[in-house]
Amino acid sequence: MTPVHFTFRSALFLGPMALVFHRTQFLSALLCLGGMKLVQFIAIALWGLPIQSSCWCADLMLMTAFSACDASTGLPLLLATPRTQGTDCLPNLNLLQC
Template identity: 55%
Template sequence: AFSLSTTGLMLHRTHFLSALLCLEGMMLAMFIAISALSTQMNTTSNLSIPMFLLTLSACEASTGLALMVATTRTHGTDHLKNLNLLQC
């Protein structure tokens, strides 16, 4: 799932929202892998790591959506090729 999301991020870079969805897929794949690993190891000390990753994923999603709304309002589109983020 992680490699599929990475491939989607590399190939479908037309819209900002599709890039955000691919990043969310990557974070979800990492969450599932770390959760499965901590469950398989049968340790209770590693159970907080997947929750921390899920919290970071939620923060990343909200920040990404806020950036998408801001760029759509200023540029009128969410196409990535029209955005030059180095300009003010």
């Protein structure tokens, strides 16, 4: 296993582990998800370099579009949660209540 493969595999493993262990704040959960998405984006970009084909560019564009949609929904949720619930601590939020 090359160091690049080890780095990406460990980063993809540490992202969900950080999400599990540090899920007290809504912002830290969003940062963990964003880090996992960034590692996937870089991995797809580096995966297409040795192939020298243009078909992997569609995957990058699709992932960029999903990242923009995620950011456009995550930021308003991050701002609206403390206003409506009074806190952004995830254990204190009741997700079943409207």
